Amino acid sequence: MRKLPYSLAINEALHQMMSSDNSVFLIGQGVKSPWYAGNTTKGLLEKFGPGRVIDTPVSENAITGVGVGTALAGMRPIVVHPRLDFMMYAMDPIINQAANWYYMFGGKLSVPVVIWGIINRGGEQAAQHSQALQALFVHIPGLKVVTPSTPYDAKGLMISAIKDNNPVIYIDDRWLYTLEGEVPEEVYAVPIGKGIIRKKGSDVTLVATSYMVQEALNASSILRSEEISVEVIDLRSLKPIDKILLFESVKKTGRIVIVDGGWKTCGITAEISALVSENIFEYLKAPIIRVTLSDAPAPASSVLENVYYPKAKDIIKAVKKVIGKGTTI
Structure with a gap:
């Protein structure tokens, strides 16, 4: 089986899901720059255009609010935060809104949004740019949280997260981005909740x-x-x-x-x-x-x-x- 680095496994998942479902789109800071998100967004803007690969100003709360709102309207947004630390600005739309709507509407309203946060440890980035904050989201009812450790899982869990009908927090670690592993070319899903x-x-x-x-x-x-x-x-x-x-x-x-x-x-x-x-x-x-x-x-x-x-x-x-x-x- 062919091998891919972790970052390109994510990239392939995004390409495949955006190709198969027009309701899937990517929004966040730096998404038009392959370098900014470690090559995970490579080729997306050229293929799908600025209407589905939306590069935004630095406003984490607004970006995430757009993601949650469009999910409520039937879209399947992927909201990327290239530094997990600054997802803290988006805690209201994540915790107070996205996590609660399915429950508050008795299961009649879904929020199919992926909130993707990237941990950027090491490299002398210090306390404000390198935090692993996954435990904060695990505490919240209504959120699923995934943390893939291999290229195979990076692709499969991203696909599962996009297909899920309620919010998934997808947290990866940039230290893994160069890790190579076997990744099938076809679309596949790694079940959420299965170790x-x-x-x-x-x-x-x-x-x-x-x-x-x-x-x-x-x-x-x-x-x-x-x-x-x-x-x-x-x-x-x-x-x-x-x-x-x-x-x-x-x-x-x-x-x-x-x-x-x-x-x-x-x-x-x-x-x-x-x-x-x-x-x-x-x-x-x-x-x-x-x-x-x-x-x-x-x-x-x-x-x-x-x-x-x-x-x-x-x-x-x-x-x-x-x-x-x-x-x-």
Whole structure:
């Protein structure tokens, strides 16, 4: 099967969905510039024109409001925020409007909008341009949240998000944009709410999201050489979470390490910890361990960034501790 980089897998999903459905359109800052959104919008303006590839001023609230409003009117907008940080300006149309309309109208009114936020970590971008804020949206009823970690899932989950009849928050990480993987040429959908086992194992369940799946796989390969068998689960969807997959793995291994690129307090790892503790506590052989960002803003210094962002070595320490082969994290 042919291989594509992550960014071009997204690009192909956009081309295919916009070609097959005239109600699909893209709106956001910099969409006419392939560079601005990491080649994900390459060729769209030339093919579909400015009526369906709408480059906007810097006004996140207005852009998202247009997306929500046109979704209510029967369109299928994709609202792109090239920096997830500034989606905070759009919290009213996302949380107060899009997330609630289906419920408030008794299921008679849908809001088929994709809100696409890009995490831009590293590169000395500091605290205001590099935040992983996915946990904020997971907290909100009425929103689905997906975080693809591979080119295959980047395309398949974008297609699923566009086809969904209610709001989907699609969050990707620019660190993944050059990652290559097998991607079918045809249109396909990755089901929202279905995780996947990336590597089977028997000693520890290692749950990861987005870019951290790659670090988890790197860690598992190193640990395998030390005869530690790690099962790597890629959640793919943060809401809904694939509880069945999660619980069955933990029942098998009895140990769990949870890895996320966001902060620890009230984050994704806290929710997964609670789910495991509340539902299958009796299967645990050791306390749950989490690997996350420190509860501190991102530094601007590249030297400090190297310490700030969790890596495979941090995951390895956590796994060794949970199986009793390490003393500190």
